Amino acid sequence: MVAAHETTLRELLEGAKQYRVPLYQRTYSWADSQLKRLWDDIRKLAEERVENPSLTHFIGSLVLAPSPTLGPSVSEFLVVDGQQRLTTLSILLCAIRDHRAKHEDPNHRDRIDQEYLINKYKPAHRLKLVPTQADRAAYEACLEATPQAGGSDQVGAAYRFFAAQLVAVDDPDDPMDIERIEDAVISGMALVSVVAGGGDNVYRIFESLNNTGLKLTQADLLRNYLFMRLPTRGDTVYDSLWFPLQKQLDSGELEQLFWLDLVHRNPEVKQTDTYVGQQERLNGLHTEADIEEEVRRFCRLGALLRIILHPEEEQDPEVRRRLARLNAWDTTTVLPLLLHLLDRRKQGTATSEQIASAMLYVESYFVRRLLIGRATASINRVLLRSVTDMRKDLPVDQAVRTYLSVGRKYFATDTSLRESVRSIPFYLNGRATQRKLVLQWLEESYGSKEPVAPASLTIEHVMPQSPTAEWRQMLSEDLQGEESFAEVHEALVHTLGNLTLTGYNAELSNSSFLVKRAQLGKSGIALSREIADQKRWGRPEIHARADALAERIIATWPGPTEGAGNKSEVPWDVMNTALAALPAGSWTSYGDLAALIGSHPVAVGSRVANHPAPNAHRVLQAEGVIAPNFHWADPTRTDAPQDLLRAEGVEFDKYGRASQAQRIGVEELAQLAGMPQQDGPGQLLRPRSRRNNSLDDRFLEQLTDLQDPQVVHGTVAVLEAWTNMGGMLLYGSGGETSCFLMARGKDHELGNIWPATIYPSGKFEIVFQHLSTRPPFDDITLREQFRQRLDALPGVRIAAAKLALRPGFPLDVLVDLQAREALIEHLRWFYGQTTHAEG
CATH class of the missing domain: 3.90.1150 (Aspartate Aminotransferase, domain 1)
Known part of the structure; x- marks a missing residue:
């Protein structure tokens, strides 16, 4: 007899219970994309439960079977399906426990352990969750908070992901934010618990739950609902309205249209909830005429979405140009705003000139955020709320600019942009296609009469990533005080001032500047030809070019309104995110962190020494030794950081230097911070x-x-x-x-x-x-x-x-x-x- 009921994590874990993942199950395998999706759901739920404490979010089913070795004092279950979900939530609870115990009250450790993670008084069944054998040691390291917690395995990666996210969202001015996260996890995550009877075939149950064949799309479901509401007008409406709409947009685009329509009313709605949201809205309509009018409205919006997705069909040349650029930027979260702009023009409340101007502000917003190293920070939320939150009393282009300029939206001011172009590692930020687009659009700003085909161009580091002896000698001439070559090279090599576009490949690579200058001078790319005018290529020249490019950027892409709140700031949160994700058994240097965030090793050292930072003991001097002025953020700690690093797996030589093989460099830090995207194999x-x-x-x-x-x-x-x-x-x-x-x-x-x-x-x-x-x-x-x-x-x-x-x-x-x-x-x-x- 199968028993199924909706439950919460609290109900599943409270009491004397044990959930054992059978040995035949695959190992824990959730990757960052799945972890991020779950985390985003939890954060949103935590915010919404402030107004509605009973709100829950359904995350799937859990198929359980009574354990053959059922004990008398503990309810034991085998996890037939859902072990990835249950393991992830248990790892998240470990991270919440450690964060709250460290930053709030040590008593949180015993409380969370005893309520949700262990059966304290049942030593033979101590763990409430027993992962499969291959994952057990890594999970127990997280559970026991040993120095090995957060290793390089999948379990450790999940723990480090959540630890980093908790650091990022913990607002010192909000003492309840992490408690709300915990409450959302424990009481807000809803699951359907399917418990098989002793004689049931649990595998047949699993098959019936998962082997359902092709599923109807959200668009299919909505179409069926609409025509169910059109008993007498269905054929006519289908022929005159729905069929032409389906010819304009494919199934995925239709689903996108219905989601965009909901976003105009509720920016928080997820695309997976499109059908439910539209059905709830349409339930308020009572006549066939009302439903037919809705289909007609969908057709009007569909025609506009068609233009957005296919800009070449737009008649106005400037609108067409702006749509093509935003299309190339490739982000779906701008679509609600674009649909709104085209609809405003269709309704006669905005001109083509105004909506083209509004799209330029959006493009500028994207470009400037990328240049200051804030390409992705909260951008989806900002864009999805633009239609509902921007002012209605201004022309639409000024309304867009004003909306993007207020609050913490990272619409970089001219001052901030000038500083960032010099120091931020542009090449490690955003997507590779977006970095190339910025350089391509910069090249277009020179107004060349013989433009080079973009497909043939690639991004070139003028000072190479792997410098030869000649490059080392040139850059060494620019060193000051106690600066090392490696620190200065890392601080310059990925900045915009050192990058250009080229159609050359082997002709450039790691060649000396003398060779590169000759090739770049013959280039059809204005960005490259101006570099050829230089006699050498070191720090002064790279900074001077960065300054010149910053002025060109300011002239090309308008900034926020005067008085915008986003002034120059160092992205310490990016540094903290990377530090929180540092695996046990590794270390990094002050110079590596400085290159990551566009700062200086001295400033990074001062920040780490005077502000709480995750895994601060894993930040060493470049040669692998503890900084002389290192001290714990907790004044009561007296243990030696070197001893802790050894316990975590870092190896030291007889001179007290950490192994360079275990050092996490700037590009690896960028990977941990989620910044770069690796090029995939091509042809x-x-x-x-x-x-x-x-x-x-x-x-x-x-x-x-x-x-x-x-x-x-x-x-x-x-x-x-x-x-x-x-x-x-x-x-x-x-x-x-x-x-x-x-x-x-x-x-x-x-x-x-x-x-x-x-x-x-x-x-x-x-x-x-x-x-x-x-x-x-x-x-x-x-x-x-x-x-x-x-x-x-x-x-x-x-x-x-x-x-x-x-x-x-x-x-x-x-x-x-x-x-x-x-x-x-x-x-x-x-x-x-x-x-x-x-x-």
């Missing part, structure tokens, strides 16, 4: 023995230009061995042509997978971050086995703390025949694992 190529593709040629040319012949020979030998064992080679489309060792293509039923990416500038990158979402390497034990194999190679050291990142080793390791042959065997093992997974 599929034939094996090297039949090489006849331009990208293939370009990769080999860059490799030959940048590396010694022995390194080239070793790298090519590895690539040939990979293709001989059945692998493929794909290539990236960036300025530096990366090579992906593909074991499976994107059309494979399990998805594409590759173990490594080779960069001609000298890096053999292991893509653990990618592997964590691809079977069979979504199993942490396989990734760890791969890491240990690679770590045994001569000259290679990959720290366990980097198991969720993209670490690597230099290509010169491949010069050694023994190391190269061992690497090929490890790649053969990897390829065999992916082939075995297919069965």
Whole structure:
């Protein structure tokens, strides 16, 4: 007999209960996208429960079966389905417990443990949740709050994600915010608990719940509802209105239209609730004429959405240009505002000139946020609320500008923009396509009569990411005081002043400035030609170019209204997010953090020393030693940070220096902060023995230009061995042509997978971050086995703390025949694992 009822996490976990995940279940595998979706739901629910404490949010079902070893004093269940959900919520409770115990009251630790995480008086059944064997140690580390909590496995990654989010949302001026989060998790997350009887076939239940075939879309459901309400007019309305609408928009676009219509009334509505929201609204209509008029209105809005999605169909040239740009920026959260603008024009309350002006302010808002390192912060909420919250008494373009200018919306002022363009690592912010768009639009602002085709252009670092001896000597001339080359290079290399667009590839790469200057001088790109006028390329020149570009940006993209509240500020919250996500067994430096947020190591040191920061003990000086002025934020602490780091897994040499292999650099910090997006493999190529593709040629040319012949020979030998064992080679489309060792293509039923990416500038990158979402390497034990194999190679050291990142080793390791042959065997093992997974 199956019993199903709606419940909450509180009801599930209170009392003497134990939920055991069977050994045959897959390991914990939720990735950042799923964690973020759950976290966003919880935050929204916590806010809404202030006004409506009984509000809940349904997150799915939990299928349970009584344990065959049912004990007399504890209710034991096997988790047949829903273990990912239940494990995630338990990890989140661990993070909430630790955060509240540290920042509010230590008593929260025992309270949350005893209520929701452990059966204190049942030692034989101490854990309320017992994960599958592979995840148990990582989960218990979080449960017991040991130094290993928050490791590089999936469980640890989830704990670090939630720890970072709690740090980010904890407002010192609001003592109740984290309590509201906890309440939303415990009392607001609603589940359907399906409990099978002792004789029931739990697998049949699972199949019936999950194997439901093709599901109706939200648009399908709404269409069915509408025509159910049109018993006599249905045929006519379908032929005259609905069928033309379906010809204009496909199913996904229709669903988007119905969601956008709801957003105009309620900015908080989710796209997954489109049908429910529209049905609730339409229930207030009582006649067929009313329903028909709604369908007619949908048709009018559908025609406008069609123009937004296909700007080439717009008649006004300036509106068409602005729509095309916002379309290229590729964010759906701007669609409600665009639909509103076009509808205002349709209704005669705004002109084409006004809505084009409004779209320019939106474009400027996007560009300026990206340039100050705030590309994504709360942007969805800001845009979705624009229609309902902007002033109605102003012309529509001024209403948009005013709305974006008030409050904490990060519409960068001219002052803030000038400072940020000099210091913020532009190349590590936003999406790669958006970074290229900004440079492309800047190039267009020069008004060149012979524009270069955008598809042929890539972003080029003038001072290269991997500097040669010549570049080191040039930049060393600019060092001041106790500055190190590495700190200054990291502070400059990814800033806008050091970037340009180019159609060249191997011709530039890591070449000296003398060579680059000659090539850039012949370029059809104005952004590049102006660099060729310089005699050298160091800090003064990069800063001067940044200043000139800032003035061009200010002239091209108008800023907020006068008196806007967003003045210049250092993004310390970004630093704290990265610090909170630092894995146990790793460390970073003040210079790395400074480069991440566009600050200076001294300022970062002062901030960490005088303001509470997550994992502050993991911030060391560049050589891996504790800063002389380090002190705990808690004045009662007297333990040595070095002892804690050792307990977490950081290794120190006899001189007290932390292992550089365990250091998290600026690009890895950006990964932890969620900033960059890795380029994916591009065009599929034939094996090297039949090489006849331009990208293939370009990769080999860059490799030959940048590396010694022995390194080239070793790298090519590895690539040939990979293709001989059945692998493929794909290539990236960036300025530096990366090579992906593909074991499976994107059309494979399990998805594409590759173990490594080779960069001609000298890096053999292991893509653990990618592997964590691809079977069979979504199993942490396989990734760890791969890491240990690679770590045994001569000259290679990959720290366990980097198991969720993209670490690597230099290509010169491949010069050694023994190391190269061992690497090929490890790649053969990897390829065999992916082939075995297919069965």
